[in-house]
Amino acid sequence: MDNSVYLFAAFSITWTLIFVYVFRLFRAQKALDARISAIKETLQDKIELGDS
Amino acid sequence: MLLALYTIFIYAPLEKTMGVIQKIFYIHVPSAFLAYLAFFITFVASILYLYRKDSKWDTVAHCAVETGVVFCTIVLITGPIWAKPIWNVWWTWDPRLTTTLILWFTYVAYLMLRRTVKENQRANLSAVFGIIGFINVPITFFSIRLWRTIHPVVISSRGFNMSGPMKVSLLIAFLAFCFLFFCILMSRIRLERSKMRVEELNEIIGVMNIKK
Numbered sequence: 001m002d003n004s005v006y007l008f009a010a011f012s013i014t015w016t017l018i019f020v021y022v023f024r025l026f027r028a029q030k031a032l033d034a035r036i037s038a039i040k041e042t043l044q045d046k047i048e049l050g051d052s
Numbered sequence: 053m054l055l056a057l058y059t060i061f062i063y064a065p066l067e068k069t070m071g072v073i074q075k076i077f078y079i080h081v082p083s084a085f086l087a088y089l090a091f092f093i094t095f096v097a098s099i100l101y102l103y104r105k106d107s108k109w110d111t112v113a114h115c116a117v118e119t120g121v122v123f124c125t126i127v128l129i130t131g132p133i134w135a136k137p138i139w140n141v142w143w144t145w146d147p148r149l150t151t152t153l154i155l156w157f158t159y160v161a162y163l164m165l166r167r168t169v170k171e172n173q174r175a176n177l178s179a180v181f182g183i184i185g186f187i188n189v190p191i192t193f194f195s196i197r198l199w200r201t202i203h204p205v206v207i208s209s210r211g212f213n214m215s216g217p218m219k220v221s222l223l224i225a226f227l228a229f230c231f232l233f234f235c236i237l238m239s240r241i242r243l244e245r246s247k248m249r250v251e252e253l254n255e256i257i258g259v260m261n262i263k264k
Contacts, residue, residue, distance in 0.1 A: 003073040003137050010076045010133040014083075014126050018232070021122050025239050032246040039253040046260055 056221075056228035064221035076134040078221060081206055082229035083126040084152075090120025090233070091159065091189050098182030101175060110175040111248075113182050114166060115240040117159050119233065124156045139202065148203035151192040158185045 060078045067074035093116040101109035131149065132142040143149065162181050169177050196203050205213060212219050 003071055006133050006137055007072050007075055010130045011079065013129050013133075014079050017122065017126060017129070018236075022236065022239075025236070025243055029239070029243050029246065032243065032250055035250050036246065036253065039250065039257065042257060043253065043260075046257070 053228045053232065056225045059221040059224045064218050065215065067218075070138060073134060073137050076130050077206075078225040079229070080127060080130040080134065081222065082226040083123045083130070085226070086229055086233045087120045087124040087127060087155075088189050088193060090116045090123060090237070091155070091186055093237075094120065094159075094162075094182040095186035095189075098179035101179045102183075107175065107248075110178065111241060111244045113178065115237060115244055117162050117182070119237045119240060121156065121159050121163065122236070123233065124152070124159065127152060128156055144202070146203055147195040147199040147201050148192070151188065151195045155188045155192050158188050 056078075060075055064075070064078070066072060094113045097109045097113035097116065100106070101113060131152075135144070136142050162178065162185060165181055166174055166178055191198075195201065196205050212222070214222070
């Protein structure tokens with residue numbers, strides 16, 4: 001077998017692993033940012049209700 | 053990173069005996085060093101946590117382990133892919149390979165420990181684990197000097213065992229991987245801090261609901 005196949009496999013697996021991990025981090029960060037915004041809105045509503 | 057790919061595939065010459073497969077070395081070696089660096093960060097952060105009891109050091113230690121495990125996984129995948137055409141086996145119980153596998157299991161165990169231990173004990177136990185687990189790093193690094201091994205020695209007492217263009221390519225690949233490593237580590241720390249903020253905000257809402 002040509003050794004280029006091994007080289008291709010090594011590079012593609014490495015980059016796939018890095019991309020999957022970075023994508024997971026990105027998705028988790030996005031979900032958390034959305035949760036923080038939702039919580040802030042809830043808090044804001046509660047504070048406004050308390051004032052009135 | 054594009055410059056690194058250019059130097060790896062175009063600038064760096066083909067190694068005489070291994071040929072094109074030697075180019076795996078430009079991702080294998082930087083990944084190994086960055087895994088060691090990540091575990092060293094964990095070691096320092098764990099000591100600082102135990103000394104100052106500041107949760108920010110626990111977060112740094114945890115995030116560095118996760119990033120280190122990713123880079124250690126790359127080492128354990130690219131190594132056997134290189135070994136198959138060169139040694140004619142995917143895996144052999146060579147001291148360097150075995151100690152690296154033990155290192156990987158150690159830090160996977162660290163991550164599993166964090167998930168299973170109660171929250172009030174988590175940071176302390178993880179810090180102790182992070183300090184003790186680091187013992188494996190110098191053992192892994194010096195395994196090729198301490199025991200008889202078939203693993204190639206890249207850095208010896210005489211410096212780097214490679215030609216000039218190969219050294220330049222390795223250096224550029226190393227810098228590119230360092231940049232990637234710190235970007236990933238910083239993103240991971242930011243994510244962990246966001247999680248803590250969510251927990252804090254949830255607690256505030258809980259307190260407000262009780263007061264009502």
